Amino acid sequence: MNAATLASPMPRSAVRTDFGRLLGWAAVYFTLFVFVLFFLGPLFVMITTSLKSIEEIRLGTLIGIPRHPTIQPWIDAWSNACVGVDCTGLSPFFLNTIYLVVPATLIPTAIGALNGYALTQVNFRGQNIVYAIILFGCFTPYQAILIPLAQTLGKLGLAGTINGLILAHVVYGLPFTTMFFRNFFISVPSDLAKAARIDGAGFFQTFRYVMLPMSLPIMVVVIIWQFTSIWNDFLFGVAFTSGRNVPIMVALNNIVSSSTGERPYNIDMASAMLAALPTLLVYVFAGKYFVRGLMAGSVKG
Amino acid sequence: MAQLNIRSLHKSYGNLSVLENIDIEARDGEFLVLLGPSGCGKSTLLGAIAGLEPISSGDILISGRSVVRLEPKDRDIAMVFQSYALYPTMTVRDNIAFGMKVRGVAKQERDRAIARVAETLQIGALLDRKPGQLSGGQRQRVAMGRALVRSPKVFLFDEPLSNLDAKLRVEMRAEIKKLYQRLSATIVYVTHDQVEAMTLATKIVVMKSGVVQQIGSPDEIYGRPANTYVAGFIGSPPMNLIPARMRRKDGRVLLEIEGTGDKPLHVAISGPANPSVTPEGTAVIAGIRPEAIFLPHEKNHEHTQKIDAVVDLVEPTGSDTFVTLNLGGNKVIARCHPKSALKAGRETFLVDIDGIQIFDVSTGMRIEQAGEDLGMPPVEMTRLASG
Structure with missing residues (x-):
């Protein structure tokens, strides 16, 4: 055996593995491409349809580039479309939802941060039971609490109002926000709290100056989570509000279901796009924080 | 600067006792090192001094004042953590200033x-950076800065160097020593590294399983x-511990170690x-430091004893050569000069008799030898042939 005989089979097998690897990558990319089409297809149809006039939809097929693009359906969806009996478009309901989503996101986030921190710092009997109950709160289905919650809101005089819906989302959001923050703070080295204690900071000072600024990544996650789940909520909205007080998802439903005769697909599609846009934008702008936040704790920071 | 007294301190979690009857006194300006393996309770003791760990009984006094019931911030201490525990969202400046800010010190004075x-x-250039942008050594300095800025009565260091690489650790060790010499502060320093303990301490407390072994x-x-x-814990390599027996012959005290031959x-x-503690034939443990065993030409010692041993292993480290000997079935390590040519096989060594310690077999306690207290040479000066 000399070096030459040993070396000769090497290049051939190297070529073979290179080809195999190439084929593997091709398969991966092809699969991904199919999935991209699958997911983007409906969005494509929505956008193109929303830019067509009703005549064009009537004549042509659903799929196809609009021949005479128009933004009239978007304008109609925003300000003219009939939601139930009022033909106001989505705009008042959009504002309703902003009015709903801001406090219903910020309040549980703030309380959840404090709760979560307290659960990791203050030792008390039954701590684990409290945490288990909070977890249970996360996994309680909406439907199970719908009637008791409606009764409570009724007794509080908040039935049918946006404020009532805010309260419902605050209460329902607390277990989630507490759990998120608790799981974040549990990963913060205990030495930090000790150092702050030696520095003379009390519980709230440590929370305010040391812990809260550190929790920014998880706070972004919590805010996105709360924002999207409230924005996209339909069940609470339809159960606890009515008439002009409904949030955007309920309004969207009303737009689609209140059209009579010929369906204005273009306006429906534009309305759906308008209703989905805020959550989409949140992900576009804060998505990287979202991923970073979900990873926080797994990597020592 | 102040003295620190710990008096019959106990700490237990339920039935598990983690600190037992700790009595330690550190005078003003003492560099007290708590030394022991992981889990010996040294960090818990430090936490108790800091006020982060509640104690079960006993007392801790700083400058003669009991601090057991005081919050950490009121104990007039500062602590450097193993993990540095720098506040990650604050700049170095804010990290150092945080304690003062919380206590309401005016901005001017803080600056x-x-x-x-x-x-x-020498961290002036780092003041506006965040801890994440600092190297390990720089973080270490900032952590010390945060403690230093308080000018406390007692500094507490919890294994401050163990997260640094070997080279940096040696540098920072020297810096801590220089800092100590300049501040002449009272320091309590926890470490499991005996070299740190030996180089830094004015007083070492060796601990094991929550019990003080020696101060x-x-x-x-x-x-x-x-x-x-x-x-066995101190020294690298540690003291050789060899089973032996006490013998008396012609009015002389002899330590009988199983030899390499028949005798x-x-x-x-x-x-x-x-x-009377060790009558004829009592089994004891003989303790000999590696440097008390050497080759005949290496050192001139008055009181030496020739021993024949089999060389099993020669490990040169550059500055010293460690030689593993087989002495009657016992593994014994000798520290020899690197220039001494050694090879495996039978060799004659000298043992420094003054360097031999004896320990009680059952309790492990050291037995005081005659003349030791006065630092006098042993009574017997004649060299005895083996056997």
Whole structure:
């Protein structure tokens, strides 16, 4: 055996593995491409349809580039479309939802941060039971609490109002926000709290100056989570509000279901796009924080 | 600057006792090192001094004032953590200033204090950075700065160097020592690294399983370990511990070690200060530091004893060559000169008789030898042939 005989089979097998690897990558990319089409297809149809006039939809097929693009359906969806009996478009309901989503996101986030921190710092009997109950709160289905919650809101005089819906989302959001923050703070080295204690900071000072600024990544996650789940909520909205007080998802439903005769697909599609846009934008702008936040704790920071 | 007294301190979690009857006194300006393996309770003890760990009973006094019931911030202490525990979202400046800010110190005064500490630790250029942008050594400095800025009565260090790489650790160790010499502060320093303990301490407390094994100066701890545990823990390589028997012959005290040949090896020692503790034939443990065993040409010692041993292994480290000997079935390590040519096989060594310690077999406690207290040479000066 000399070096030459040993070396000769090497290049051939190297070529073979290179080809195999190439084929593997091709398969991966092809699969991904199919999935991209699958997911983007409906969005494509929505956008193109929303830019067509009703005549064009009537004549042509659903799929196809609009021949005479128009933004009239978007304008109609925003300000003219009939939601139930009022033909106001989505705009008042959009504002309703902003009015709903801001406090219903910020309040549980703030309380959840404090709760979560307290659960990791203050030792008390039954701590684990409290945490288990909070977890249970996360996994309680909406439907199970719908009637008791409606009764409570009724007794509080908040039935049918946006404020009532805010309260419902605050209460329902607390277990989630507490759990998120608790799981974040549990990963913060205990030495930090000790150092702050030696520095003379009390519980709230440590929370305010040391812990809260550190929790920014998880706070972004919590805010996105709360924002999207409230924005996209339909069940609470339809159960606890009515008439002009409904949030955007309920309004969207009303737009689609209140059209009579010929369906204005273009306006429906534009309305759906308008209703989905805020959550989409949140992900576009804060998505990287979202991923970073979900990873926080797994990597020592 | 102040003295620290710990009096019959106990701490237990339920039935599990983690600190038992700790009595420690550190005078003003003492560099007290708590030394022991992981889980010996040294960090818990430090936490108790800091006020982060509640104690079960006993007392802790700083400057004569009991601090047991005080919050950490009121104990007039500052602590450097193993993990540095720098506040990650704050700049170095804010990290150092945080304690003052919380206590409501005026901005002007804070800035002055920061400038002073930054100057001392040479971290002026880092003040506006965040901890994440600093190297390990720089973080270490900032952590010290945060402690320094308080000018506390007692500094507490919890294994401050163990997260640094070997080279940096040596540098920072020297810096801590320089800092100590300049501040002449009272320091309590926890470490599991005996080299840190030996180089830094004015007083070492060796701990094991929550019990203090010995308190003494580095010299005392090294030269006269209180028991076999300390003897085996301190020194690198540690003291050789060899089973032996006490013999008496012609009025001389002999230590009988199983020799390399058929005959046991006899070494004349000064013997216990109180001869009645070790009657004829008592089994003891002989402790010999590696540097007390050497080759005949290496050192001139008055009181030496020739021993024949089989060389099993030769490990040169550059500055020293460690030689593993087989002495009657016991593994014994000798520290030899690197220039001494050694190879495996039978070799004659000299043992420094003054360097031999004896320990009680059952308790492991060191047995005081005659003449030791006065630092006098042993009574017996004649060299005895083995056997």
